Amino acid sequence: GAGVSQTPSNKVTEKGKYVELRCDPISGHTALYWYRQSLGQGPEFLIYFQGTGAADDSGLPNDRFFAVRPEGSVSTLKIQRTERGDSAVYLCASSSSGRFSGTQYFGPGTRLTVL
Amino acid sequence: AQKVTQAQTEISVVEKEDVTLDCVYETRDTTYYLFWYKQPPSGELVFLIRRNSFDEQNEISGRYSWNFQKSTSSFNFTITASQVVDSAVYFCALSEANLSYNTDKLIFGTGTRLQVFP
Numbered sequence: 001g002a003g004v005s006q007t008p009s010n011k012v013t014e015k016g017k018y019v020e021l022r023c024d025p026i027s028g029h030t031a032l033y034w035y036r037q038s039l040g041q042g043p044e045f046l047i048y049f050q051g052t053g054a055a056d057d058s059g060l061p062n063d064r065f066f067a068v069r070p071e072g073s074v075s076t077l078k079i080q081r082t083e084r085g086d087s088a089v090y091l092c093a094s095s096s097s098g099r100f101s102g103t104q105y106f107g108p109g110t111r112l113t114v115l
Numbered sequence: 116a117q118k119v120t121q122a123q124t125e126i127s128v129v130e131k132e133d134v135t136l137d138c139v140y141e142t143r144d145t146t147y148y149l150f151w152y153k154q155p156p157s158g159e160l161v162f163l164i165r166r167n168s169f170d171e172q173n174e175i176s177g178r179y180s181w182n183f184q185k186s187t188s189s190f191n192f193t194i195t196a197s198q199v200v201d202s203a204v205y206f207c208a209l210s211e212a213n214l215s216y217n218t219d220k221l222i223f224g225t226g227t228r229l230q231v232f233p
Contacts, residue, residue, distance in 0.1 A: 033220065042119075042206050042223030043160070056220065091160065104221060106152075106160035 002027070004107035006092050012113045013082055021077045021110045025094030032075050033104055034059075034067055035091040043091055049075060082114045117142050119209050121224035128197050129232050136192045136227045138207030144168075149183065149190045150208040150221065160206070166190065197231045204228045 005024040013019050025032050031050055035043035045059040049069045057067075064082075069075040079086055089111050093104035118141040128134045140149065151163040164174065166183050174181045178195045194201055208221040 031219075035221075040225070042208075042225050043221070044223070045220040048220055059220070089158065093160075103150075103162055103165050105162060108157070108159045 004092055004094055004105055006090075006107040006110050008110060009108065010111045010113075012115065014115050015082060015084060017082050017114075019079050019082055019112065021079075021090050021112070023075045023077070023092030023094075023107060025073065025075070025092070026096075026105060029094035029096050029105075030072070031095045031104075032069060033093040033095075034075070034077050035093065037089045037091055037109070039088075046077070046090075079112075082112075084114045087112055087114045117209055117211060117222045119207050119222055119224035121207055121227050123227045124225075125228040125230070127230045127232065130198060131196050133193060133195050134197050134229065134231075136194075136205050136207075136229065138190045138192065138224060140188050140190065140207070140209045142188075142209060142211055144211045146211075148210040148219075150210070151181070151190075151192050152206045152208065153203045154206060154226070155203040163192075194229075197229075199231050199233055202229060202231045 004026055007022045011019055033048050034046040036046055037043040047054055047060055047067050048056040052069055052072045064080045067075060067077045089109040091106055091109045093106045095104045120139045123137055126134055147168045149166045153161045153163055164181055171183050171185055180193045182191045204226040206226045207224045210219045210221050
C-alpha cells in the first residue's frame with residue numbers, strides 16, 4: 001500500500017513569510033508525528049497527534065509553529081513569520097495504533113529553505 | 116534524561132567487509148523501545164528494526180544483525196559482507212513506554228554515515 005506522503009517536496013520562501021507543509025499518513029494510521037531534521041543531525045520531535053488531537057506538542061520550538069489534523073488523517077504544519085533558522089527538512093511519520101505501537105513509518109520529507 | 120549517542124560520525128569500508136555501528140542510550144525507564152533506521156541519499160528514513168527492553172535476544176535478518184545489551188545500555192548494529200547499496204546514514208533511536216507520558220516520540224542519535232566502496 002501507499003506510504004506516508006508529504007507535499008511539497010521542496011519549499012523555498014522568504015524570511016517573514018507564512019508556509020504550510022502537508023502530510024498524508026498511511027491509511028488507517030491513527031498516530032501522526034512531525035519531526036525536523038537539520039543538516040548533519042538526527043530528526044528532532046516536534047508534535048504528536050493521536051486522532052485529531054495534539055497529544056504532545058512539547059517539541060514545537062515557539063508559537064510561530066502550529067499543526068492541525070482536523071479529520072484525523074491529513075495533517076498540516078504551519079509556520080508563521082519564517083526565519084532563516086527554520087530551514088531544515090520536515091519529516092512526517094505515522095504509526096498504526098499510537099502509544100507504544102513502536103514502529104513509526106516516515107515520509108520523504110519537505111525541504112524548507114528560508115532565504 | 117533520555118539520550119542516544121552514536122559516537123561514530125563516519126565509517127568507510129570496502130565492499131565485503133563487516134562493519135559494526137555503535138549505539139549507546141540513556142533512559143530513566145525500565146520499559147522502552149530501541150530502533151534503527153536507514154537514511155539513504157534519497158533522504159527517506161527506512162525502518163530496520165524495533166526491540167523492546169525486555170527482549171535482549173540478538174536478532175539476525177539476512178546480512179544484518181543487532182546486539183542488545185542492557186548491562187552496557189548498547190544496541191549495536193552489524194552489517195556482514197557490506198555492499199555498496201548499504202551506503203547511507205544510519206540512525207539509532209529510543210522511545211520510552213511510560214504510561215505517565217502522553218507520547219511515544221522517538222529520540223534519535225546524530226547518525227553514522229557509512230560509505231561502502233567497491
